[in-house]
Amino acid sequence: MTAPQEPLYQTDNPHHIDPDQIIKQLDSPTKGLSQSEAQRRLEKVGYNRLPAAEKEGILKRFFKHFHNLLIYVLLAAALLTALLGHWIDTGVILAVVIINAAIGFIQEGKAEEALEGIRKMLSLQALVLREGRWVEINAEELVPGDRVKLRSGNRVPADMRLIETTHLQIEESALTGESMAADKSTAAVAADAGIGDRYGMAFSGTLITTGRGIGVVTATGIHTEIGRINTMIAEVEKIATPLTRQMNSFGKLLSVVIVGMAVVMWFIGWFFHEYTVGELFLSAIGFAVAAIPEGLPAIFTITLALGVQRMARRNAITRRLSAIETLGSVTVICSDKTGTLTRNEMTARHLVTAGDSYEVGGTGYAPEGIITHQDHGDKALNFKEHPEVFNLIETMAVCNDSEIVEKDQQWQVTGEPTEGALRTLAAKAAVDDSHYERVATIPFESHNKFMATLNRVADGELMIFVKGAPDQLLDRSSFQRSTANGDEPLDRSFWEDHVEKLSSQGLRVLAAAVRPAKEGQDALNISDIDSDLTFLGLVGIIDPPRPEAINSIAICHQAGIQVKMITGDHAGTAVAIGREMGITETDQVITGTELEKASDEELHQLAKDYNIFARTSPEHKLRLVKALQANGEVVAMTGDGVNDAPALKRADVGIAMGIKGTEATKEAAEVVLADDNFTSIERAIEEGRTIYDNLRKAILFILPTNGAEGLVILTAIILGIALPLTPVQILWVNMVTAVTLALALAFEPPEPGVMERPPRQPGTSILGGIFVWRIIFVSILIGGATIAIFLYERSLDLSLDMARTLAVNTLVCGQAFYLFNSRYLKRTSLKPGRLIANPAAWVAVAVLACFQLLFVYAPIMQLWFGSAPLEARHWLIPLGIGAAVFLIVEAEKLLTRRWL
Known part of the structure; x- marks a missing residue:
C-alpha cells in the first residue's frame, strides 16, 4: 500500500x-x-x-496448498515413477496430492475482506x-x-x-x-x-x-x-498458528530423514546386492512413499473441517480451518466489554429512595423480572406499601421518549438506550403512563443534563416531571419524598453518598424529581424547575454482564486460561464489571493514558500483571495483543466494533460477534459467534482442545503404519530379498487406512477432563518423547511381524504374490487393532465402555474389511495391485497378530503410566 x-x-x-x-x-x-x-x-x-x-487470485489460493515439503517429495516420487513407466503408481500418488489440495482449498473459503x-x-x-x-x-x-x-x-x-x-x-x-x-x-x-x-x-x-x-x-x-x-x-502481520508452525517443522524434519534414508538404502542395494538401477529406484520410491504420511495433510484438513461443522452447531462459525485448532492452544482471552461480556442492553439494577434501597431483577430490554427490597429476598415489592418507589418509577416512565418493542422474539428499544432501560423498569413495575397527557417538554441537553415534561395526570392536575443528572436535580430540589411522612427537607449528603456508592459500582446514576404546576399552565421553561422540586430518588443503570459468561470465565480459569478485559469504557465501569464477572478481585486497572506512556518492555509487564484495561484505543488493543504474544502467550481477541478489528487480525484467533459485530470486525476475525455469547468461546476452546487431541491421535496412528512399511522395505534391501510390499501396495495400505481408520479418529469425543487441564505450552512438541517412543515401538512391532510372516510363508513355498498379499493383510490388521489403542493417548482402551464410545471406529473397521476382501479377491484389484486370493488359514494369521499388537500396546501404556 x-x-x-x-x-x-x-x-x-x-x-x-x-x-x-x-x-x-x-x-x-x-x-x-x-x-x-x-x-x-x-x-x-x-x-x-x-x-x-487486495485479494489473492484463485490459482494462488489453490496452489499454495502444494507448498509443503512432504508434498514436494511425493511429487518427485510421482515424476520418477512416470519416468520408469509405472503409471498406476504415478496416478495414485498424484491423486492423493491433488485431493489433499482440493480439500484445503474448498474448506479455507474466501480470502479476508476486512477492508x-x-x-x-x-x-x-x-x-x-x-x-x-x-x-x-x-x-x-x-x-x-x-x-x-x-x-x-x-x-x-x-x-x-x-x-x-x-x-x-x-x-x-x-x-x-x-x-x-x-x-x-x-x-x-x-x-x-x-x-x-x-x-x-x-x-x-x-x-x-x-x-x-x-x-x-x-x-x-x-x-x-x-x-x-x-x-x-x-x-497488521498475521502470525502462523502454533500447530501450523509445529507441522511445518515436523514435515521438514521428516522429509530430510526420509530422503536421507532412501539415499542410504539405494547405496546399500547398489554396493552390497545385485539390484538393477530400475529396481533400486523403485525400492527407493517405495521406501519414500512408505515412510511419507501422505494421508496426514488430508486427515489434518478433514479433522479441522469436521470440527468446523461441530462448532457451527454450537453457534461458532469458523472462517479459517486453522483457527479451530489454535483455540485449543489459547492461553489468554482478551475480551472487549460491550456486547461481548455484557449484553449491550442497558438495564436498571438499583433503586434508592429516602426510605430504603431496592433491587431490580432481569436483564436487557425484556420486561421480565421483579422489584424487591434489598433485604427481603425474592418477594416482589408491594407498591401500595411503598408509594415513593412507584412515584420514582412513574416519573422515569412519563419523562421518557423511548419505546420497547418485541421483534423476532427479541426485545429492542426505539430511542436512547438509557431511556429504554427506564421504560423496561416501568413495564416491570406495571406502570402505565398512557393517561399522562403531555402538555410541554424541555428536552435533554448536554449543558443542563436533564429532561422535564409538563403532564396532566388522571385527576386533571398538572404536574412537572424531571429526570436527569443527580447533581442538577439536587441543586433544584428543596424537599425529598419520604416513606412515611410525605415530603421532608432535602438531605443532600444522604443522596450524594448513594450517588458515589452506585457510581463506584460502575452504574450510570439518574435522578427523578417532581413538583406541581400552576393551574392553566401550558408551557414549560427552565425557570419553572429552578427550585422547590421534590427529589424522589435514584436509579442505577448498567450494561449488565451476560450471566452465562460469568460461568464460562470460571471454566476458562479452571482450564488455565487467563481472561483480560480491554475496553474503551471508563475505568470505574470496567472494574465493576470485571469484579462481577470474576475477571479480577481487585480495583487495579490500567488506562489508555498509562499504556500510551509505557515503553514496549513496560507494556510486556503490564500485559502480564493486569487484567482490566480501560479507555483504550485501537492502537492500545493492538499493542497489548503484541505484548502478550511477545510474552509467549497464544492470544484470542474478541470484539464487535471496528476499533477491535486490528487487534482481532493480529491475534492468534480473532473472534467477532455475529449479531452486533460490524462487518469489518467479522471479516478481520477467524471465528464469528452467531449468538454473541462468550459461552460459545469456552465451548470453542473445548472443541479446539479435542481437535488437537484427535490430530495427535491421528499422527500417533498413521506414523506407525508408515514406519512399519518403511522398516519392511529397508529390511528387504539390507537382506537383499524380494520386496515384501510393492510401492503400489504400500499406497493401497496408506490410502485405505487413512480414509477409514484414521478418519474415524476425527469423530472422537472429548477425553474426560479436557477443560480441567492447563493449555499446552507454546512451542511444545506435538508428540513428545513418550509418543515418539510409541511410534517407534509400534512400527517395529507391526513391521517386524509383517516381514516375519512374509519370510516364513516364502519358506513354505508360498507364491510371491500370495506372500505379499498376506503381508498387506498383516499390516492392515495390525493397524485396525492399533486404532483402538490410539483412541486414548494415555488411558487404557480395555474398558468396554471405551471400546464402543466411538461408533465411527467400528464402521471404519467394517468398511476396511470390505476393501480388503476386494483387494484380495476382485480380479481387477489383482491386476492393478498384484494381489492374489488367500486360503482361510491365511486370514487367521493377520487377525491373531492384530490382537497381539492391541494387547502388547495396552501393556506398554500401562507401564509408561506407572513409570513415567
Missing part, C-alpha cells in the same frame, strides 16, 4: 481547538466553499473513500453547504473545510469539528466500545483526550441517534479515525 497523501489544511488535535479557530485554520467560509475551491481541494487531497483491499467490510460502513450522501446553499452530494466528494449538516438517523460522512449542536448524540461504540451514545457539544477538550472523550468531534462511520448539528470537515478518507484503523488492519 502506498503512503497516504498529506491532507490539505492538516489540523492537529482539532478536538482541542475552539470552533472559531478551526474555521480559520481550514479556511471555511460562512457560506461554504465554492464549487471551484472544493474541486481544487478534492484534486489535492483525493476522494473521501478508503483504498480497495471491504469497513468501506461498507461509510456514509453514501452528505448535506453540505456550498456557495450559500445546502446541497446533497456524494460523500466521496467531501473535502476539509466543508460545512456538513448532521441529522438523526444518518451516518457521519467524515471526521469533523462540531460548530453547532442541538441535543446531538452519536453512537460511537464501533470506535470506542462504549454502549451509550455520546452527548456532543462544541466545547474543546484536552489534547490528550481519548476518542470517547472528544465531545466536540463527530467521526466518520458513526451513527447519529438523536438531535442535529453542523460540523466542519477536518479529515477525509484514509486520514479519518476509521481510515487510520483501516490502515492498521492492512499493515
Whole structure:
C-alpha cells in the first residue's frame, strides 16, 4: 500500500481547538466553499473513500496448498515413477496430492475482506453547504473545510469539528466500545483526550441517534479515525498458528530423514546386492512413499473441517480451518466489554429512595423480572406499601421518549438506550403512563443534563416531571419524598453518598424529581424547575454482564486460561464489571493514558500483571495483543466494533460477534459467534482442545503404519530379498487406512477432563518423547511381524504374490487393532465402555474389511495391485497378530503410566 497523501489544511488535535479557530485554520467560509475551491481541494487531497483491499487470485489460493515439503517429495516420487513407466503408481500418488489440495482449498473459503467490510460502513450522501446553499452530494466528494449538516438517523460522512449542536448524540461504540451514545457539544477538550472523550468531534462511520448539528470537515478518507484503523488492519502481520508452525517443522524434519534414508538404502542395494538401477529406484520410491504420511495433510484438513461443522452447531462459525485448532492452544482471552461480556442492553439494577434501597431483577430490554427490597429476598415489592418507589418509577416512565418493542422474539428499544432501560423498569413495575397527557417538554441537553415534561395526570392536575443528572436535580430540589411522612427537607449528603456508592459500582446514576404546576399552565421553561422540586430518588443503570459468561470465565480459569478485559469504557465501569464477572478481585486497572506512556518492555509487564484495561484505543488493543504474544502467550481477541478489528487480525484467533459485530470486525476475525455469547468461546476452546487431541491421535496412528512399511522395505534391501510390499501396495495400505481408520479418529469425543487441564505450552512438541517412543515401538512391532510372516510363508513355498498379499493383510490388521489403542493417548482402551464410545471406529473397521476382501479377491484389484486370493488359514494369521499388537500396546501404556 502506498503512503497516504498529506491532507490539505492538516489540523492537529482539532478536538482541542475552539470552533472559531478551526474555521480559520481550514479556511471555511460562512457560506461554504465554492464549487471551484472544493474541486481544487478534492484534486489535492483525493476522494473521501478508503483504498480497495487486495485479494489473492484463485490459482494462488489453490496452489499454495502444494507448498509443503512432504508434498514436494511425493511429487518427485510421482515424476520418477512416470519416468520408469509405472503409471498406476504415478496416478495414485498424484491423486492423493491433488485431493489433499482440493480439500484445503474448498474448506479455507474466501480470502479476508476486512477492508471491504469497513468501506461498507461509510456514509453514501452528505448535506453540505456550498456557495450559500445546502446541497446533497456524494460523500466521496467531501473535502476539509466543508460545512456538513448532521441529522438523526444518518451516518457521519467524515471526521469533523462540531460548530453547532442541538441535543446531538452519536453512537460511537464501533470506535470506542462504549454502549451509550455520546452527548456532543462544541466545547474543546484536552489534547490528550481519548476518542470517547472528544465531545466536540463527530467521526466518520458513526451513527447519529438523536438531535442535529453542523460540523466542519477536518479529515477525509484514509486520514479519518476509521481510515487510520483501516490502515492498521492492512499493515497488521498475521502470525502462523502454533500447530501450523509445529507441522511445518515436523514435515521438514521428516522429509530430510526420509530422503536421507532412501539415499542410504539405494547405496546399500547398489554396493552390497545385485539390484538393477530400475529396481533400486523403485525400492527407493517405495521406501519414500512408505515412510511419507501422505494421508496426514488430508486427515489434518478433514479433522479441522469436521470440527468446523461441530462448532457451527454450537453457534461458532469458523472462517479459517486453522483457527479451530489454535483455540485449543489459547492461553489468554482478551475480551472487549460491550456486547461481548455484557449484553449491550442497558438495564436498571438499583433503586434508592429516602426510605430504603431496592433491587431490580432481569436483564436487557425484556420486561421480565421483579422489584424487591434489598433485604427481603425474592418477594416482589408491594407498591401500595411503598408509594415513593412507584412515584420514582412513574416519573422515569412519563419523562421518557423511548419505546420497547418485541421483534423476532427479541426485545429492542426505539430511542436512547438509557431511556429504554427506564421504560423496561416501568413495564416491570406495571406502570402505565398512557393517561399522562403531555402538555410541554424541555428536552435533554448536554449543558443542563436533564429532561422535564409538563403532564396532566388522571385527576386533571398538572404536574412537572424531571429526570436527569443527580447533581442538577439536587441543586433544584428543596424537599425529598419520604416513606412515611410525605415530603421532608432535602438531605443532600444522604443522596450524594448513594450517588458515589452506585457510581463506584460502575452504574450510570439518574435522578427523578417532581413538583406541581400552576393551574392553566401550558408551557414549560427552565425557570419553572429552578427550585422547590421534590427529589424522589435514584436509579442505577448498567450494561449488565451476560450471566452465562460469568460461568464460562470460571471454566476458562479452571482450564488455565487467563481472561483480560480491554475496553474503551471508563475505568470505574470496567472494574465493576470485571469484579462481577470474576475477571479480577481487585480495583487495579490500567488506562489508555498509562499504556500510551509505557515503553514496549513496560507494556510486556503490564500485559502480564493486569487484567482490566480501560479507555483504550485501537492502537492500545493492538499493542497489548503484541505484548502478550511477545510474552509467549497464544492470544484470542474478541470484539464487535471496528476499533477491535486490528487487534482481532493480529491475534492468534480473532473472534467477532455475529449479531452486533460490524462487518469489518467479522471479516478481520477467524471465528464469528452467531449468538454473541462468550459461552460459545469456552465451548470453542473445548472443541479446539479435542481437535488437537484427535490430530495427535491421528499422527500417533498413521506414523506407525508408515514406519512399519518403511522398516519392511529397508529390511528387504539390507537382506537383499524380494520386496515384501510393492510401492503400489504400500499406497493401497496408506490410502485405505487413512480414509477409514484414521478418519474415524476425527469423530472422537472429548477425553474426560479436557477443560480441567492447563493449555499446552507454546512451542511444545506435538508428540513428545513418550509418543515418539510409541511410534517407534509400534512400527517395529507391526513391521517386524509383517516381514516375519512374509519370510516364513516364502519358506513354505508360498507364491510371491500370495506372500505379499498376506503381508498387506498383516499390516492392515495390525493397524485396525492399533486404532483402538490410539483412541486414548494415555488411558487404557480395555474398558468396554471405551471400546464402543466411538461408533465411527467400528464402521471404519467394517468398511476396511470390505476393501480388503476386494483387494484380495476382485480380479481387477489383482491386476492393478498384484494381489492374489488367500486360503482361510491365511486370514487367521493377520487377525491373531492384530490382537497381539492391541494387547502388547495396552501393556506398554500401562507401564509408561506407572513409570513415567
